[in-house]
Amino acid sequence: MFTGIIQATGKFKKENNEYLIEISDKLFDFSIGDSIAVDGICLTVKEIFNKNFTVDISEETMNKTTLGEKSNLNSLVNLEPALRISDRLGGHIVSGHIDGLGQVIDIEKLNKSWLLSVKWKDQKFSKYIVEKGSICINGISLTIAELKNNGDIFKIAIIPHTWNNTNLKYLKIGQNVNLEADSLVKYVEKLLFFNKKNDMSENSINLSWLKENGW
Numbered sequence: 001m002f003t004g005i006i007q008a009t010g011k012f013k014k015e016n017n018e019y020l021i022e023i024s025d026k027l028f029d030f031s032i033g034d035s036i037a038v039d040g041i042c043l044t045v046k047e048i049f050n051k052n053f054t055v056d057i058s059e060e061t062m063n064k065t066t067l068g069e070k071s072n073l074n075s076l077v078n079l080e081p082a083l084r085i086s087d088r089l090g091g092h093i094v095s096g097h098i099d100g101l102g103q104v105i106d107i108e109k110l111n112k113s114w115l116l117s118v119k120w121k122d123q124k125f126s127k128y129i130v131e132k133g134s135i136c137i138n139g140i141s142l143t144i145a146e147l148k149n150n151g152d153i154f155k156i157a158i159i160p161h162t163w164n165n166t167n168l169k170y171l172k173i174g175q176n177v178n179l180e181a182d183s184l185v186k187y188v189e190k191l192l193f194f195n196k197k198n199d200m201s202e203n204s205i206n207l208s209w210l211k212e213n214g215w
Contacts, residue, residue: 001082001083001093001094001095001096002037002042002080002082002083002094002095002096002139003080003083003087003088003089003090003091003092003093003094003141004040004080004091004092004094004134004136004139004140004141004142005080005090005091005141006078006079006080006139006140006162006165006166007025007028007079007080007081008023008024008025008028008079009023009024009025009076009077009078009079009165009166009167010022010023010024010038010052010076010077010079011024011074011075011076011077012038012039012067012070012071012074012075012076012077013071013072013074014071014072018054019054019055019056019057019067019071020049020052020053020054021038021052021053021054021055021077021079022052023051023052023053023079024076026051028051028079028081029081030045030048030053030081031045031048032045032046032047032048033045034081034082035081035082035096036053036055036079036080036081036082037078037079037080037081037082037094037096037139038055038067038077038078038079038139039065039066039067039070039077039078039138039139039167039178040078040094040096040098040136040137040138040139040140040178040179040180041061041065041067041096041098041139041178042082042095042096042097043055043056043057043096044056061098064098064100064101065098065101065178066101066138066176066177066178069176075167076167076170077138077167078138078139078140078166078167079139080139090141091134091140091141092134092136092141092182093182093183093184094136094139094141094180094183095180095183096139096180097180098178098179098180099125099128099179099180099181100120100121100122100125100179101120101121101122101176101177101178101179102118102119102120102121102137102176102177102178102179103118103119103121103174103175103176103177104116104117104118104171104172104173104174104175104176104177105117105118105119105153105173105174106173107171107172107173112159112160113157113158113159113160113163114157114158114163114168115145115155115156115157115158116137116155116156116157116158116168116171117153117154117155117156118137118153118154118155118156118177118179119152119153120151120152120153120179121176123152125179125181126149126150126151126152127150127151127189128151128181128182128185128186128189129144129147129150129151129152129154129181130144130147130151130182130185131144131145131146131147132144132145133182133185134182135154135156135179135180135181135182136178136179136180136181137156137168137177137178137179138166138167138168138177138178139178140162140166140168142156142158142162143156143157144156145157188210188215192207
């Protein structure tokens with residue numbers, strides 16, 4: 001599990017049929033076998049060379065995330081080690097399992113922040129977008145500032161620290177990003193669907209129950 005708080009960046013490249021990540025911050029601590037979120041994708045450290053590391057990536061991950069596009073471009077990726085029990089939960093619970101891709105449709109520079117507009121490439125995930133809710137973009141825990149078309153398009157306000165210390169500053173209009181919706185929303189959806197399917201008993205979780213209990 002991760003929190004979406006990026007701790008370093010690195011260059012992602014393919015060398016001799018190996019996927020290699022060259023870390024920009026040499027203080028980034030990790031060991032063989034560790035789980036690392038690479039642009040939001042949970043990968044396992046395979047080998048370490050001079051504080052750089054290799055990973056194995058399945059065909060499905062390459063096809064369904066931005067890593068397939070980035071492997072030949074030496075692109076910058078965001079890095080986060082797995083959450084320790086003693087760590088602060090600065091963002092939100094992130095699994096490192098990408099739901100789908102989003103496309104950047106606008107980048108607006110404001111006085112003290114940037115406003116990033118993203119559109120789901122698959123509309124079926126738009127139901128997970130909630131105003132002021134959480135979304136993970138390229139491994140970064142961010143808050144949804146505004147949504148349109150029932151969540152098909154949403155906007156994120158990016159503060160300077162996040163902009164300057166992640167790969168968001170290199171995004172261009174039309175570029176794809178990895179998206180992972182808030183797991184909490186998915187579990188609530190699953191429970192509501194299960195209860196509805198089973199004729200909703202008196203003690204089942206439903207919209208009324210959620211409102212009564214502060215959700």
